[in-house]
Amino acid sequence: MPKFxxxxxxxAILGTLPAAQPLQGKVTADFTVIGAGFAGLSAARRLVQLNPGAKVVVLDASRVGEGGTGRNSGFMIDLPHNLASENYAGATEGLDRSLISLNRMAIGFAREAVQDYGIDANYFDPAGKINGAAxxxxxxxxxxxxxxLQKLGERYEMxxxxxxxxxxxxxYYLSGLYTPGTVMLQPAGYVRGLAQGLSREAVIHEESPVTAFCRQGTSWRVETSGGVVSTDKIILANNGHIESFGISRGRLMHIFLxxxxxxxxxxxxxRRVGGQPRxxxxxxxxxxxxxRRIDTGQGGNRxxxxxxxxxxxxxxxxxxxMRRAAKIMRRKLDERFPQLRDVRLEYIxxxxxxxSRNDVSVTGEIDNGVYAACCQNGLGTTRGTLTGIAAAECASGKSSVITEFFARQAKPPLLPPAxxxxxGATAYLNWKGWRARKE
Ligand SMILES: Cc1cc2nc3c(=O)[nH]c(=O)nc-3n(C[C@H](O)[C@H](O)[C@H](O)COP(=O)(O)OP(=O)(O)OC[C@H]3O[C@@H](n4cnc5c(N)ncnc54)[C@H](O)[C@@H]3O)c2cc1C
Incomplete structure (x- = not known):
């Protein structure tokens, strides 16, 4: 089970949520999605688009906006964002071009959801972002x-x-590289809005951790702590926890930020901080x-x-x-904003x-009627949206450039013994972290 x-x-800064509706008793569904983050909610939206009238059930162990998706920094990035590279560039120009095009499809899909569901525009701000250099x-x-970027024909400004x-x-910063295509999400606001809009067409049960699923004749039985779903198809959108169901075991790297x-x-x-509000x-x-700086439209000036x-x-x-991270963050904030030493870090x-070691996702059909939308490799906003779309399309018998992209990917290779x-990973991360300590 995920532990946060x-x-x-x-x-928290958006205020309290209405009470959750955990799954109770037995229900049936055409499609059951496990996980209500970027991937799971995108999968559910694509399922209802492709299968009008089908019964879609979404189950999450936590609350929408409080799992991994609500814990990220909200950069929905259109450009290559390879965390293993020196400067985010991908392995080849060709790969980067296709990733940019796919990332922009994900952003387009999210933008359409924002419009359809009337999600607050402050939670989906196409403001761009800056790579800061210290x-x-x-x-x-x-x-x-x-x-x-110039070779790729992409706009930027130094x-x-x-x-x-x-x-x-x-x-603190010597320079910056601004690119205009990133959407700055209020991640909890965005996914709460997505869930609320979807709840017209799908059933979402929060606080409903899935403990097991197994074959039941030609369909599947999904068990939670309080109920059971009998379902034709399952989409696993629980990111690294796909391994907790025995899938891709020993192949995924779990990093905490x-x-x-x-x-x-x-x-x-x-007044002391100055600068722009976002x-x-x-x-x-x-x-x-x-x-990142946010303003009142996104939950406060913070x-x-x-x-x-x-x-x-x-x-x-x-x-x-957590205690060690809190100290490091305090230091990072003080280095950048010595004028704000008296300002408390309210949340940690x-x-x-x-x-995965080869930067691939676990996506597509993994068993008869079971599909995956997992392992987003650092860019869960866009990649999670894409894997969700891909899994929903596969489960609906549809192919597209998105499903074809993931179908071409190799499997994540096995990691060395635990x-x-x-x-190896700790030494590597410590070394890279030390090298980037001023950044
Ligand atoms: C601090 C931080 C900052 C980040 N910043 C960014 C950023 O700026 N941009 C970006 O693109 N990415 C960022 N990321 C990464 C991003 O948050 C993840 O890649 C993204 O959340 C993955 O989305 P997902 O939907 O696949 O999985 P998740 O968001 O992890 O959602 C999976 C859901 O599955 C549920 N679940 C798990 N197991 C079960 C179960 N057994 N039963 C039911 N439900 C289950 C969980 O509760 C969870 O809600 C950041 C991550 C962190 C931690």
Whole structure:
């Protein structure tokens, strides 16, 4: 079962949710989706689009907006975002071009949902983002990423120290590379809106952890702590926890990221910080720190920070790790905003990330009538949306450029045996983190 540490700030700042409706007793469905994050809710939306009148049931162990999806930083990025590379560029230009086109399809799908369901535009802000550089080294990474974007024919703008100060109010950054295509989500607001819109056409049961599923004649039986669904088809959209059902075991890397959000900035703190009311900075070095400023339309005038990265094969973060992360985040915030030393980090949380060594997802039909939309490799906003669409299309007997893209992907390779994998991954992450410590 997923275990989440720390309160999910994005959901908390939007106020309390109405009571959950956990699954009770026996029900039937044509399609059952396990997981109500980006992948699961996108799958459910695509299912109802393709199968009008079909009964779609979505089950989540947690609350919508409080699982992995509600714990991320909200950068729905259109461009290559390969965390293993030096500057986010992918393995080849051809791959990057097809990823950009697919990512933009995911953003288009989300935009259409925002319009159809009347989701608050503040939760889906097509504002773009900046790769911030704090050292000469990462400024060079920005320049090489810029050259890569130029070859791909993508627009970008280089910002100097003064321009970065104007946007962020921080003197920390030497330069920035602005790209216009990223949508800045209020992640909890977006998925809550998606779930609310979908609830006209699908049934969503939160606080309904799936404990098992098994074949039942020609269909499937899905068990939760309080009920059972008899269903023709299942979509697994529970990201790294697909492994907890025995699927892709030993092939997925479970990383935990840590994030924090300040209390509401007082009028005085806002005056001291300056800059613009909304912006988002990803680090030029993929292993650095993400910083974002939000405003009242998104849940308050606050700054949120995200740091890397612990290898957690047991998919849990400990109290000790949370305390350590809180100290690191405080330091990162103080380095960037010495004028805000008195501002408290009101929320500290962690969340999971599921990666494969070859940057592929676990998507498509994995057994007769069972489909997967898992392992988003760091870009769960767009990749999760895409895997959800792909799984729903496969389950509906439809093919598209999205299903074809995932069908061409290899399987995630096996990881080395557990102690070696842990040692190797931890050493690698520590080294990369150390190198990116100023970013
Ligand atoms: C701090 C942080 C910052 C991040 N920032 C970004 C970012 O800016 N941009 C970006 O693209 N990505 C970001 N990510 C990654 C992103 O959050 C994930 O890739 C994304 O959430 C994956 O979406 P998903 O729907 O596949 O899985 P999840 O969001 O993990 O959703 C899976 C759902 O399945 C449910 N579940 C699991 N097991 C069961 C079960 N047995 N029964 C029922 N339900 C179950 C869980 O409760 C959960 O709600 C970040 C991650 C973290 C932790």
């Amino acid at each position: 540490a720390g309160r999910a700030a994005w959901s 050292t000469e080294n990462s400024h060079a990474q920005n320049k090489s990423y810029g050259a890569h 910002l100097d120290e003064q321009a970065m100060l104007g946007v962020t109010g921080s003197r 840590f994030a924090g959000m300040t209390e509401e900035l007082s009028r005085d703190a806002l 912006w988002g900075i990803t680090p030029s070095d993929p292993m650095g720190t993400t910083v 700054i949120t920070v995200r740091i890397c990265a612990e290898f957690c094969p047991d998919m849990e973060s400990t109290e000790y790790k 949380w962690s969340g999971p990330l599921c990666l 102690p070696l994998a842990k040692l």
